[in-house]
Amino acid sequence: MRRMSVFPSGTSLGNLGLTANVLQQEDENNTSELVSELANLSDRARIQAIRSLPMSYDERRRIRSRAISVKTSKNIFNIDCSQQVSRSFRRFGASVASARQWLVVWHGTLKEIGGRFGTSVLSYFLFLKWLLKFNVFSLIINFCFITIPQIVHAPNISNVTGFRGLELLTGVGYFNQTVLFYGGYNGEVIVSKPPYNMQLAYFFTIAAYLVLCGVSLIYSMSRSFQKNFVLESGPVSGGAWRLLCSWDFSVVNEKAIQNNKNNLGTQLKESLSERLQMKHTMSMSERMKYLSLHVLAWLLSLGLAVGSCAGIYFLGIDQLTSSLNHNPNDLTAEASTLLLPVVVSLINLIVPLLYSLISIMERYSNPRAKIYISITRNVVLKMSILGILCYYWLNSVPENMVCWESFVGQSVYRLLIIDFIFCLFGTFFGEFLRNVIGTTCAPSLGVPEFDIARNVLDLIYAQTLAWIGIYFSPLLPVMQVIKLLIIFYMKKVSLSMNCQPPKHTGRAAQMQTVFIALLFFPSFVGALSMVAYTVWSLKPSKYCGPFQGLQTPFHTILSWTVYIQNLPGTYWVWWIFENVLRNELFYYLVTLIILVITYFLWQITQGRKELIRTLRQQIVNEGKDKAFLLNQLQNTQKQRRQMASFRYQEFDQTLHFNPNWINTLPLDM
Amino acid sequence: MGNKQTIFTDEQLDAYQDCTFFTRKEILRLHGRYHELAPHLVPMDYTNDPDVKVPLALIVNMPELKENPFRNRIVESFSEDGQGNLSFNDFVDMFSVLSEMAPRELKAIYAFKIYDFNVDNYICKEDLEKTLNRLTKEELTPEEVNLVCEKAIEEADLDGDNKLSFADFENMISRAPDFLSTFHIRI
Numbered sequence: 017m018r019r020m021s022v023f024p025s026g027t028s029l030g031n032l033g034l035t036a037n038v039l040q041q042e043d044e045n046n047t048s049e050l051v052s053e054l055a056n057l058s059d060r061a062r063i064q065a066i067r068s069l070p071m072s073y074d075e076r077r078r079i080r081s082r083a084i085s086v087k088t089s090k091n092i093f094n095i096d097c098s099q100q101v102s103r104s105f106r107r108f109g110a111s112v113a114s115a116r117q118w119l120v121v122w123h124g125t126l127k128e129i130g131g132r133f134g135t136s137v138l139s140y141f142l143f144l145k146w147l148l149k150f151n152v153f154s155l156i157i158n159f160c161f162i163t164i165p166q167i168v169h170a171p172n173i174s175n176v177t178g179f180r181g182l183e184l185l186t187g188v189g190y191f192n193q194t195v196l197f198y199g200g201y202n203g204e205v206i207v208s209k210p211p212y213n214m215q216l217a218y219f220f221t222i223a224a225y226l227v228l229c230g231v232s233l234i235y236s237m238s239r240s241f242q243k244n245f246v247l248e249s250g251p252v253s254g255g256a257w258r259l260l261c262s263w264d265f266s267v268v269n270e271k272a273i274q275n276n277k278n279n280l281g282t283q284l285k286e287s288l289s290e291r292l293q294m295k296h297t298m299s300m301s302e303r304m305k306y307l308s309l310h311v312l313a314w315l316l317s318l319g320l321a322v323g324s325c326a327g328i329y330f331l332g333i334d335q336l337t338s339s340l341n342h343n344p345n346d347l348t349a350e351a352s353t354l355l356l357p358v359v360v361s362l363i364n365l366i367v368p369l370l371y372s373l374i375s376i377m378e379r380y381s382n383p384r385a386k387i388y389i390s391i392t393r394n395v396v397l398k399m400s401i402l403g404i405l406c407y408y409w410l411n412s413v414p415e416n417m418v419c420w421e422s423f424v425g426q427s428v429y430r431l432l433i434i435d436f437i438f439c440l441f442g443t444f445f446g447e448f449l450r451n452v453i454g455t456t457c458a459p460s461l462g463v464p465e466f467d468i469a470r471n472v473l474d475l476i477y478a479q480t481l482a483w484i485g486i487y488f489s490p491l492l493p494v495m496q497v498i499k500l501l502i503i504f505y506m507k508k509v510s511l512s513m514n515c516q517p518p519k520h521t522g523r524a525a526q527m528q529t530v531f532i533a534l535l536f537f538p539s540f541v542g543a544l545s546m547v548a549y550t551v552w553s554l555k556p557s558k559y560c561g562p563f564q565g566l567q568t569p570f571h572t573i574l575s576w577t578v579y580i581q582n583l584p585g586t587y588w589v590w591w592i593f594e595n596v597l598r599n600e601l602f603y604y605l606v607t608l609i610i611l612v613i614t615y616f617l618w619q620i621t622q623g624r625k626e627l628i629r630t631l632r633q634q635i636v637n638e639g640k641d642k643a644f645l646l647n648q649l650q651n652t653q654k655q656r657r658q659m660a661s662f663r664y665q666e667f668d669q670t671l672h673f674n675p676n677w678i679n680t681l682p683l684d685m
Numbered sequence: 686m687g688n689k690q691t692i693f694t695d696e697q698l699d700a701y702q703d704c705t706f707f708t709r710k711e712i713l714r715l716h717g718r719y720h721e722l723a724p725h726l727v728p729m730d731y732t733n734d735p736d737v738k739v740p741l742a743l744i745v746n747m748p749e750l751k752e753n754p755f756r757n758r759i760v761e762s763f764s765e766d767g768q769g770n771l772s773f774n775d776f777v778d779m780f781s782v783l784s785e786m787a788p789r790e791l792k793a794i795y796a797f798k799i800y801d802f803n804v805d806n807y808i809c810k811e812d813l814e815k816t817l818n819r820l821t822k823e824e825l826t827p828e829e830v831n832l833v834c835e836k837a838i839e840e841a842d843l844d845g846d847n848k849l850s851f852a853d854f855e856n857m858i859s860r861a862p863d864f865l866s867t868f869h870i871r872i
Binding site (some may be wrong): 073524 | 694699700702703704705706708709748749751752753754755767774775777778781783787788790791794795796800808813816817821822824825829832833834836837838840841843844845846851854857858860861862863864865866867868869870871
């Protein structure tokens with residue numbers, strides 16, 4: 017019988033004398049209760065509950081049919097009709113679900129990757145797929161709402177230069193006046209049956225997309241946090257977890273399984289040897305030495321980051337002044353605009369390697385701290401580079417250029433393309449050549465491991481750039497989509513040919529949460545604040561783009577609300593906008609309320625932690641009680657048997673045996 | 686999709702859809718896989734619920750299970766007779782629990798069954814030793830094996846009876862969020 021039995025065999029409860037009949041009766045009672053509970057639920061809840069029953073399929077089917085018959089016997093009227101309707105709805109929903117599953121791309125590929133390399137490497141590809149969804153969505157809405165109206169009612173393009181090959185890399189020239197960049201759009205109201213205001217469309221499309229992204233990120237982040245960050249009280253990374261919870265069942269490739277077995281053996285040996293050797297308490301001087309090494313390492317890393325940022329900033333200023341003075345048809349000058357992106361990509365490539373060299377000299381208490389610190393340093397580097405670029409774009413460029421938004425869009429475009437090219441080269445040199453070296457020339461190096469953290473951070477960096485660039489170049493997602501598709505296939509091929517799965521896989525779920533959190537803050541928040549600053553405070557260029565002539569792009573909304581105010585019947589929209597959304601008091605109140613609720617929830621969490629501690633102690637006590645009582649039971653039974661064997665000889669003796677011993681057992685044993 | 690297939694009746698497919706985590710299309714695909722395992726044994730027509738069981742030896746040769754160290758225990762835990770002979774319903778049930786949509790509690794119950802080699806509803810030290818031997822082969826010496834299993838029981842045993850009951854196991858699972866993604870076989 018596959019059902020979890022209520023009375024485990026093999027304990028001394030077995031000789032309580034319960035017969036098979038009694039057990040069967042108990043079973044039948046439980047089933048009837050279960051069926052009546054199920055019949056009271058709604059359809060969807062019932063299906064979920066039935067699916068989660070730990071019984072064999074046949075029993076579940078029986079319970080399902082019993083529950084359905086109980087339910088229909090209650091609703092005597094309209095049985096057939098409503099049942100048919102709900103059944104056809106469910107069938108429709110299931111067919112939609114299976115159609116959607118057919119649309120899920122790469123199902124076979126992902127299964128293969130998961131089968132050979134395990135779930136942590138698979139999480140990188142799933143992350144890539146998720147980013148791809150964002151970009152495809154943005155592409156579709158930008159194309160539909162902004163680009164198509166613009167193409168249909170094309171503005172007069174002033175000077176068209178011929179298409180040369182260099183445009184693909186630099187984005188200037190032929191692409192300058194196309195819809196690829198901000199400058200290719202104009203803000204007139206297209207006169208059609210409902211007049212289509214291009215300014216409002218541009219503003220609202222981009223705003224809606226960013227808001228949706230933000231909401232989706234927050235939702236994923238909180239769900240992932242809830243699933244993966246549990247209260248870690250007690251030893252979690254010990255042998256029990258590694259033995260029973262960490263084996264990856266989805267790996268099906270023989271070599272990979274052998275690898276995993278070796279890794280597990282090594283890790284168990286390591287943890288054993290750590291326990292066995294006495295944890296020597298470090299002397300004061302040793303501790304000071306390690307602390308000063310840590311401080312030195314941090315200073316070096318931050319110094320490198322600051323140095324790179326300064327270098328990029330001055331190079332940018334230099335480029336700006338030189339680009340203002342060159343002839344638009346000068347190819348070399350145009351190619352020199354590629355210098356800045358190349359420098360940025362080189363820094364992104366080399367400095368993390370330096371960071372890993374620096375971290376060799378430090379000593380960490382556990383390997384997880386090492387990974388987190390390395391991720392922190394890399395994030396600081398990448399975000400400070402992006403920060404300095406944004407500062408340069410928003411401060412120095414607008415005063416000096418005529419159509420500065422297009423220039424910013426082109427810079428972002430160049431950065432993305434060069435980053436992509438470097439990624440291709442990085443995979444080739446980093447993984448392919450290293451594999452060749454590792455197997456033929458220097459076998460001690462071994463096959464390279466697939467470095468998940470570094471690859472995910474590269475993806476996050478590219479996505480930040482894409483989010484920054486959306487306002488300045490609405491069709492930038494095209495490039496990002498193509499780039500992500502090519503990277504997916506390239507990484508997959510490189511993985512199969514060159515790499516082995518990472519050795520220390522533990523805590524992959526927590527790393528997932530960390531990556532999603534990094535995607536939200538600082539990546540998305542930074543991009544959003546930059547776009548918000550541009551829209552709110554910067555003066556758009558006078559002669560190009562949809563917001564030409566306005567004080568700030570936000571003034572479109574202001575003039576639109578003035579227009580609405582004069583329309584009959586929509587006064588309340590204007591009233592909400594003017595007195596609620598533009599009123600600071602509203603935001604203070606909302607913040608205050610949220611803070612109060614957060615404090616309240618935090619107190620609840622603290623109380624629950626305390627409760628868990630108490631309950632755990634109670635479990636231990638109950639275990640001791642149970643052991644004690646079982647002991648008592650065995651002793652009294654032994655006494656009883658001894659007394660029974662003496663009875664034939666001494667039947668005058670009164671028994672000192674309590675026949676009500678069964679009432680002293682706790683009821684729920 | 687639609688009314689072209691004659692393997693199952695509509696009611697059967699509805700029941701499969703309501704009682705497992707698979708859609709109709711996946712059930713039909715699973716039937717194809719099940720049929721492949723023993724084409725002479727498994728009929729193509731399941732409308733009258735034939736009582737056919739595929740033996741253990743054929744099932745553990747599936748590519749998804751072939752290299753898994755626990756393949757025998759997995760198949761035995763889902764079989765009615767405990768010997769590993771699976772009917773189609775057991776087969777579907779097995780992959781349904783091992784799919785990514787099954788909730789944590791359900792997976793914990795079956796994981797406990799799989800690791801409980803002597804089927805006494807407790808994971809005792811011998812069970813842990815067998816698990817460890819399947820997972821590491823000749824890497825660890827017998828003393829190390831002994832030590833690891835003792836430490837594991839010490840860590841996870843809450844009520845102090847020197848073996849892991851289902852409650853202890855579930856408590857440990859709840860603190861391991863990776864479990865949901867690692868206890869998963871794609872088909």
